[in-house]
Amino acid sequence: MVFLPKTWHLISEQIIEGCKQNDRKSQRLLYEFCFPIMMKVCKRYTINEDEAVEAMNASFLKILKNLSGLRDLQTLPAWVKQVTVNTSIDFYRSKKKYNERNRFTIDTEYSNVQNTHFNFDFVESKMDSGQIFKLIQELPETTREVLNLFAIDGYSHKEVAEMLDISEEASRWHLHKARKLMAQKLEENHYVLNTSRYETK
Amino acid sequence: MKQNNHLFDDFLKGQVEEAEVTFKEEYWQKMESLLDQEEGKKSSPWWRKGLGIVLALLAIGTSALVYKKATQPNSQEQAIAVAQGQNLDSGLDTLQNSQAEDIPNKIHLSLKVKTQQKHHKKKLLFLLRCLRCRMQKMPMEIHQHLLHLSRLDYPKLKSQFLSNKSMIRLRMLQLTWRSRPIPKAGFNRM
Incomplete structure (x- = not known):
């Protein structure tokens, strides 16, 4: 279950298509829509805001790169969260080495x-x-x-x-x-x- | 008892989901710079990165070829030299002059180009002086060739060229110019 931001219903196919074509305005809109989901995850997995923003931006970059693989718009929130969690774990792995x-x-x-x-x-x-x-x-x-x-x-x-x-x-x-x-x-x-x-x- | 743990987890989960996060413009600015970097990477694909190296290699290769071509005789000249070199073997036997024995077999003289310069003309003069000693008559084609090679010195050369021996002998004598020092005045009184 993913907590959806209030503005989530405003996400449209047009914005997704704009993001695929590297349209900066569409990317900005998607970023704002995805921000609550990504930030909440990243804040939990990192130790401060700077790291959280770093992990969040890395996650959004992955999202943009793999947006062409998205079939159903309804699955976008869950997918965004999944990508963010995975990126945060990668972020953690890169920092932490176990002995x-x-x-x-x-x-x-x-x-x-x-x-x-x-x-x-x-x-x-x-x-x-x-x-x-x-x-x-x-x-x-x-x-x-x-x-x-x-x-x-x-x-x-x-x-x-x-x-x-x-x-x-x-x-x-x-x-x-x-x-x-x-x-x-x-x-x-x-x-x-x-x-x-x-x-x- | 596990219910308590689940309750605790649910409590945490609820608190996290209900918590509010504030969007700041600086977040997007950082993201935008990241996107710009990515676009910069995209605009220079792998083949474009290597383009400079390829061009540099191409330039080096071309200049090496040009240099090689400039310093070596062309294939036609080489073919003539080889063909004449084969005749030289038989011609050597007939050559009576002692100087001809130490002439290398495979040296080629590109007189056509080089006689335009002074030092080559000196060498040519030396060559012609040598020729005077062993050639009684000069074939017309050699005569014309030498005329073409050194127009300025032609009157001088003409007086020195009296031989009509074969082309082989001329070529053999031409071979000496590279390996031998330029003769001083009086050396050529042979």
Whole structure:
């Protein structure tokens, strides 16, 4: 499910055709329409606005290059999001290199977290604009990517492991860590109440 | 218990989807510069990048060919030289002068062009002086050829050319001009 911008219905075949013919005005229109989808993804996967814009522009370039392959206009939002996620992961891969020591530490810690769950009491209030992105950006790099891919974008641990070149156990460990850290941050900012952790064996 | 985690994930997802992002003009400016760069790349395809190199190679090749052609005798002249070179083998036996023995067999003289210059005329004079010693009569065709080659010096040459020996002998003697030093005055009193 892709959250569509309010102006999405204004996207027409004419704009798409203009983009295919390198018409700058059409490209600008498409950019503005795709901006909310792309920016929300990129802000989650990067650590600051500069990186987010860089990843977003790289994504839009890919979109323009592959626009000729688009058959149905209805699939455009989902496709835009997919391309942006993939580009953001590529962006992450180019920056981050894993070492075996880090992986070993994760694997040994995994056994302690696999049956751990959190209990939350949510406060029904909307966060300030951009606040959620700030909290996500503060997470450690791989942990942030796993949280985004699994919890928000709906990928399985197997897919996450393949995308980030880590083991499935490591993916679960990072997800647990991400939830824990996010819960702490949300509690500190009064977005959730009574965060409690209990383990089942 | 997993429900709690799912609830937490849904909470995060909802917050992300509802969050608002503000469009800034600078984002598009960066994108536009990126698009300009891409268009610049597109406008110079791979063959155009290599065009300069190809042209440079072509220019070098052409100049090398021109230089080679200028410094070497043409194919027609070469064919004549070879043909005459074959006759030279038989002609050598009949040559009685001792100077003819050290003449290289395959040197070709392009007198037609080079006699227009002074130093070549000197060489030609030396050649003709040598010829005077061993040629009694000169065939008309050689006579005309030499006239064509050195118009200015013709009266002088005419007095020195009295031989009518074969073309072979002339060509053989022509061969010496490259390898031999220019004779000083008095050397040619043979």
